[in-house]
Amino acid sequence: MTNFSVKKVAVLGAGVMGAQIAAHCVNAKVQVVLFDLPGKEGTPKNGIVLRAIDNLKKLSPAPLGDKEDASLIQVANYEDNLDQLADCDLIIEAIAERLDWKHDLYKKVAPHIGANAIFASNTSGLPIEQLAQGFDADLKARFCGVHFFNPPRYMHLVELIPTEATRPEILDQLETFLTSALGKGVVRAKDTPNFIANRVGIFGMLATIHEAEKFGLSVDVVDDLTGAKLGRAKSGTFRTADVVGLDTMGHVIKTMQDNLKDDPFFSVYKTPDILAKLIEKGALGQKTGGGFYKKVGKDIQRLDFATGEYVAGGGKAADIIARILKEKDPVKKFKALRESTNPQGQFLWAIFRDAFHYIAYHLDTIADNARDVDFAMRWGFGWKVGPFETWQAAGWKQIAEWVKQDIEEGKALTDAPLPAWVFDEKVAEKGVHTPEGSYSAKSNSYVPRSNLAVYERQAFRAPVLGSGDIDPSKAGTTVFEDNDVRLWHSGDDVLVISLKTKMHVIGQGVIDGLKRGLAEAEKNFKGLVIWGTDAAEGGAFSAGADLQSALPAFMAGGPKALDPLIRDLQNTFMAMKYSNVPVVAAVAGLALGGGCEMALHASRRVASIESYIGLVEVGVGLIPAGGGLKEAAVRAAKEAKGNDILQFLKTGFMNAATANVSKSALEAKAMGYLKEDDIIVFNPYELLHVAKVTARSMFDSGYRAPLQRPVTVTGRYGWATIRGQLVNMRDGGFISAHDYKLGDMIAEIVSGGDIDQGSVVSEQWLLDMERKAFLELLNNPKSQERIMGMLQTGKPVRN
CATH class of the missing domain: 1.10.1040.50 (N-(1-d-carboxylethyl)-l-norvaline Dehydrogenase; domain 2)
Known part of the structure; x- marks a missing residue:
């Protein structure tokens, strides 16, 4: 088997589709060069492409996982830069749907295409056979249609359309790249008008x-x-x-x-x-x-x-x-x-x-x-x-x-x-x-289905009604199951915990399930993976704490009735962090509040590109209490390496205080919710495979639980500095008095409280502060308004 690797892609045409296809290649860390016509006299030579790239930053939904990556798209025009095509492994033409225009362009670029490159047209319906007219036999054998759907980052479908002359291995190579690197669902279509x-x-x-x-x-x-x-x-x-x-x-x-x-x-x-x-x-x-x-x-x-x-x-x-x-x-x-x-x-x-x-x-x-x-x-x-x-x-x-x-x-x-x-x-x-x-x-x-090797990376392929496909919620061997969780494995040394609650919210049943899963994994397995059986079909990783199930206890015994539950949650997440076997969070979709904290306490995260991660508790008038703020303080102390911690704390503070949610896994890295060595997966059907491989390789490399280290904090100096900014925001009418109160509490916790700058505290110290503030807020009428508003309407109340 020869590895076909796409190191560099050229996209011809910087229109809406071309620019967005280029953006998605950059998301996937594929080097990309975007071509268009040279600018008219007196304007910048690459002006058309530069404007298109600038526009990518403004589009919604965002084509780029991280707006900063726009600068990674290389710019080119057909007059000066055709030599850049020589080292491209894949060239995608995406200009307007006119046969004559496409043929003119092909004449221009054909002499510059490398000997092994695949050449494809992103036409939405023109006959591929007609497009290939005029090619020599060698290029014709490497040409096909590749039809992305708009917007290309989010639409799963890509249609692959061969001509009579297209070599079969070209299609297999392209399908493999589209499926795994770009995360697409590939359907092979016949060369008929508008395809399928x-x-x-x-x-x-x-x-x-x-x-x-x-x-x-x-x-x-x-x-x-x-x-x-x-x-x-x-x-x-x-x-x-x-x-x-x-x-x-x-x-x-x-x-x-x-x-x-x-x-x-x-x-x-x-x-x-x-x-x-x-x-x-x-x-x-x-x-x-x-x-x-x-x-x-x-x-x-x-x-x-x-x-x-x-x-x-x-x-x-x-x-x-x-x-x-x-x-x-x-x-x-x-x-x-x-x-x-x-x-x-x-x-x-x-x-x-x-x-x-x-x-x-x-x-x-x-x-x-x-x-x-x-x-x-x-x-x-x-x-x-x-x-x-x-x-x-x-x-x-x-x-x-x-x-x-x-x-x-x-x-x-x-x-x-x-x-x-x-x-x-x-x-x-x-x-x-x-x-x-x-x-x-x-x-x-x-x-039968395609047996291309790339599909071995999909533990459960997209199901088809009537095909007898295995239901992931019943797959493998069950170790334990109740209404909240299922612990299971496929005989491959990795225990999987799948949450069964609606949107995988976390209540006492899930906490108990995690504890059971950790004990079982430490005894009999190489690792524990947290994975939702609906991850590939747009399910949530976890939408956070189950407020609804905590309501009866709160009504009966007030805030202090929830103290044992919060302690239990914190202790379980800490047990995950310091477990003797690696715990891998396979994140896809929403990971909010407690769901975000669950991911933060895993040994490693494997995240789908479409992961929306954030600490959103202020939306319901509360603050994170599952160790999310503690982790922000730990991260800042680690990144500061002896410099002023406050500079490194600001991101973590702002994210929590404004309930900022990442719009992609790439953005979650920039926000600090994913770490540099966490893995981003583009095809959600590959998530479980990659998470298991990661857990096993960590164990096989001699994984040991990290040692608990003390945390250096900014103390009252950091708290007062952040509070000063909050006062300005409140007095300027940018935030309400209750927002100010929540922000102030978050600032107090992430800076370690009313102690000297440079003091050293334990993780437990920070967790205790989180829990105390959370319970205090449960008594606050303004917070209660926000909680009830969210439970009744599903929308945040601004008060």
């Missing part, structure tokens, strides 16, 4: 617009029906179009009109009149301030199709339909929609029927198998369940009969019949997803 996700997704949007007009439903009602209630992006259909940009949507539709003349669904690819009118007016959605929706003052108004005017929005699904959509059993749900007399129910059945009709008819030409269609829609359009999975769950045979009936009665979008394979005995019996693989209409067989 946009082909099915944009058809779905067009069908939705068509059916909405037919059933007389307004855009806000359609969005309420087709968003979170269907397990899809909460922006629904029309709001999604506004966000994507109506001109972009128009462009993708035009690709279908130009290239799919023989498709029986061709009439559906007509640009809807309403969309054409909006584009003509320059109302292109969010970027122009108006599309299907328009913000007027604080209100969001919707477009009325009949008059073309904007009117008050806020329409919702009818109660009866909302109730049907809550039905857990898909078989019952689809029967109810099919039989509904409500126009909203009929509309929903119609859009599902249209989608099922479409994917069945086109499966043999657009994708290798049904699984690829489902992954494309889940990862590219944010659907919780793919369209084939939905069909299979609702009863393959029955749905097929209903769709057939609708086609015969002229209710469908076209009279093209369902293909024969839909009624094939084995498909009717098993569905399209089975433990042996997913159905391929092309080869009339069930295709």
Whole structure:
């Protein structure tokens, strides 16, 4: 096996996508050079690229994990810097969707591309075969399509599209790099217009617009029906179009009109009149301030199709339909929609029927198998369940009969019949997803998953309904399980603790589970990994302390009733820190408050790039009391190495006092919540593998618990200095009196309290201060207002 390593990437085109792809390469520590046209005479030669990089810092959601890294993107133009392509291992072209422009650029760059480099186009739908015309045989064999979805850092899907001539190992190498280094879900698509996700997704949007007009439903009602209630992006259909940009949507539709003349669904690819009118007016959605929706003052108004005017929005699904959509059993749900007399129910059945009709008819030409269609829609359009999975769950045979009936009665979008394979005995019996693989209409067989070596790093791959995939919450051998935690292993010397509470909040049950896990790991294992079974599917690491479960004790015995619980939490986290075997926190998603403190006390952290870490207790009128402030003081003393500790304390203090949460794992490093040697993982499906390997290698390298060291603190000098700044903020009206009180308490703890500068204290001294302040705040009416506000509304109260 030869290691294919991508050390340097060139991105051609510094538009929205090109610049963001470059940013994500930098996130992944891949050297990247971003090209665009040279600036016009009298302007900086690399002005276009420099402006694009500057813009990356302003975009939200942020393309860069750490804004400081923008400076790591190298700038280049096609006139002076083509020689830089020679040592690039991967070159991604991401210019505007025009065949002639792309061909002109290819002529310019081809002579400069290295002999082993992969060349790829990030086109969203142009034929890859046509793009490769004019290449010599050698370059053609190294060329393919690589279609990222916007925004590239956050969207899991990348479609990989070969030409007839692309060498198979090129695709394997690229899939490996995209999966592990950039953290993507790769689907191999066929070279058909708009590939898989946009082909099915944009058809779905067009069908939705068509059916909405037919059933007389307004855009806000359609969005309420087709968003979170269907397990899809909460922006629904029309709001999604506004966000994507109506001109972009128009462009993708035009690709279908130009290239799919023989498709029986061709009439559906007509640009809807309403969309054409909006584009003509320059109302292109969010970027122009108006599309299907328009913000007027604080209100969001919707477009009325009949008059073309904007009117008050806020329409919702009818109660009866909302109730049907809550039905857990898909078989019952689809029967109810099919039989509904409500126009909203009929509309929903119609859009599902249209989608099922479409994917069945086109499966043999657009994708290798049904699984690829489902992954494309889940990862590219944010659907919780793919369209084939939905069909299979609702009863393959029955749905097929209903769709057939609708086609015969002229209710469908076209009279093209369902293909024969839909009624094939084995498909009717098993569905399209089975433990042996997913159905391929092309080869009339069930295709297993890719066995590329990179997937061995995924302990549990993305599950497909009906494939018999192992449920991570039941995997391996259970050592202990109750309502709060599960301790388990896979026979590989590492004990895993998975929290089972909602959002993995920490109450007495979790504390007891951690203690049990530590004892078990020290006795029988090489390490303990804290990992959430839903980490790859967007779950939280831990949203912090379980305030709800502590409420009864507080109501019965007041703050002092919680003293034993806080002590127990502190002692358990300290036992983790000083455990005889390594404890690795596998962090992904939210790690807030007590969840952040749990991670801070692990021996090492392995964090998904999408980790949002912070001490947020001030939001509920409290201060961190699980050792989070103690760790800030420990870190400052260590980093100061004899210099003025206060300079090093400010970050830790500000983060806690302002409830600052990292927007990525990279930012969490800059904030001090992750340490320099902590590992950042880009593919969340690899998190458990890397955490286990880390725990085992620490143990095998002779891990010993760290020795407890005394902590040098700034004492009253540091406390008074920080307090001075807080007074200014309070008197200037930047923070409330209660914010000032919380800030002052945090300052007192991180500086060690009313003692001399340079005093040396124990970790326990700082923990005792945390606990005392926390219990005092529980008695404070202002803090109680914040706690109750959060429990009732889920939003912080500012008082």
